[in-house]
């Protein structure tokens with residue numbers, strides 16, 4: 001594993017504490033991060049620290065417990081459908097300059113995306129914590145559906161917070177969650193989207209922390225979520241690395257994934273971090289184009305700051321107020337990003353570039369037509385990235401390039417959006 | 431003004447009040463609600479009516495520690511175009527009354543402004559320090575340093591869930607007073623102040639805190655009197671925002687606010703009814 005050493009002196013706290021003689025040593029100074037370089041941490045109310053400590057401690061115990069791993073592996077085999085396969089897509093690859101393109105098929109998982117990898121791990125932890133109620137935030141509804149699914153399986157009370165705006169945009173997923181027995185709470189404050197759903201879930205957690213576990217949906221939020229969710233998603237890259245080696249006899253040259261909060265991307269990147277020759281490329285939601293200001297490309301177009309418990313990049317104005325993001329893909333429509341991505345970007349280990357709505361929809365259409373696979377619009381951003389990266393590789397004289405793309409989810413939930421975008425239905429049919 | 435004068439402002443005032451044999455009334459209002467001049471008028475009216483320490487809130491887009499009432503007030507303030515630097519204008523206008531003025535802020539606006547620059551400008555405006563609901567001492571290295579340099583108070587929070595080690599660590603990191611959250615939850619008026627509050631104050635003192643004020647959920651005279659019996663100060667927010675939010679005109683809002691403050695001021699003097 002590429003070590004992520006806890007930071008020894010975040011923000012110069014040792015110096016500060018030395019200056020402040022009436023102040024004793026603190027935990028961060030003692031090096032109990034973990035931080036990812038300058039990013040990460042715990043910027044949350046004190047009332048949540050006990051719960052975060054409890055979760056960290058239980059997770060550390062679970063990590064060291066073979067029974068926990070056996071149980072998670074068993075669930076993935078018999079419920080999620082793991083290992084997910086890889087599929088080489090030569091007809092689509094013709095649109096990527098003719099390089100080799102291989103998809104990691106997280107779209108074939110139960111519930112239709114990579115989100116299930118994380119929630120099953122967190123549901124097992126919830127049981128170990130002895131808690132009977134879980135809460136979650138959701139934007140597109142994919143994490144909400146995955147959480148509701150795990151809650152049904154584990155017999156947990158489940159409340160999902162969803163921005164009112166999103167409950168309207170993703171009404172079918174609201175119905176799915178309710179079918180699964182979850183309570184869906186529309187959030188009517190702020191911008192009424194994912195970031196406000198996270199605020200409301202945090203407020204619920206502060207109030208009900210004794211009985212409730214917060215199943216966070218991505219690699220953001222306060223420690224331990226970024227590291228823990230990454231560990232649960234890491235299986236994507238671990239499997240794919242073996243599978244690509246077996247298929248091609250070598251490692252891929254490029255690994256591409258879309259980045260919302262960053263969980264599917266970190267999941268596929270992580271097993272390759274120590275393979276210095278493998279390029280890691282995160283594709284952010286460029287919306288109407290980063291220059292228009294209407295986008296969700298947090299690393300490309302944002303700045304460092306603190307949001308939802310972690311120091312990372314975010315979209316903010318000059319006063320530090322969060323700016324609303326825009327993307328055709330509800331799952332990428334978030335003004336923050338996980339701290340490990342901010343760190344990987346800052347040290348140059350991973351690159352991040354924006355893909356506009358139209359570029360993503362073009363890739364969405366192409367994969368459907370050439371390979372018979374309808375991707376999630378989120379994942380279509382990664383496919384559009386592969387189209388760019390493949391053509392660039394060929395121009396640079398490397399037509400043998402192998403690109404591994406994380407197909408993080410399937411497009412069933414996006415059919416309505418696509419029908420509208422491509423005008424697929426005549427008046428009266430829609 | 432020297433650092434020395436600034437540094438002791440909140441502490442001195444709380445010690446004076448303790449010597450009077452009562453508890454302090456700490457009143458919160460968000461800057462820019464209903465608008466910037468209106469919020470300054472309201473804060474000054476609050477002082478005239480008997481608030482001992484003023485807490486001015488920096489409006490923020492993602493206030494996770496606040497309940498619906500303050501969320502809506504802050505949304506209105508932001509929609510009205512209030513800026514972080516307006517907070518400093520408000521601080522200056524209210525500090526001129528002579529009461530200590532603390533700024534309550536979520537952390538990102540300060541990060542964006544620059545931690546040292548904000549501390550410098552707050553001190554220059556006559557502010558006493560910061561209350562930081564989403565900044566724990568563990569993450570506060572830069573702020574601790576800046577507050578030392580500029581002589582500002584650091585009010586950190588403790589909660590009923592805080593362990594004895596964290597109470598001790600927070601007490602050490604604090605200057606001014608420790609803010610004890612009466613209950614697990616967010617701001618808002620409640621029928622009763624958390625049963626854990628008195629124990630939390632006792633535990634926080636045992637952990638080394640010299641001054642502990644209690645906030646979250648205090649809304650009337652009886653609750654203020656109850657808390658005043660064991661805490662150095664009673665912090666009230668939503669109950670002060672409500673009369674402004676419900677008033678038909680700014681003038682009516684100020685009158686209603688003054689009435690609430692007078693009632694609470696009687697409470698912290700032990701007059702339960």
Ligand SMILES: Cc1ncc(COP(=O)(O)O)c(C=O)c1O
Pocket residue numbers: 113114139140141142143217218219258259260261262263264265330331332376378379408409410
């Ligand atoms: C299919 C799919 N891919 C990607 C994402 C984005 O999340 P993350 O960046 O955490 O993988 C989502 C979120 O809803 C999703 O549903």
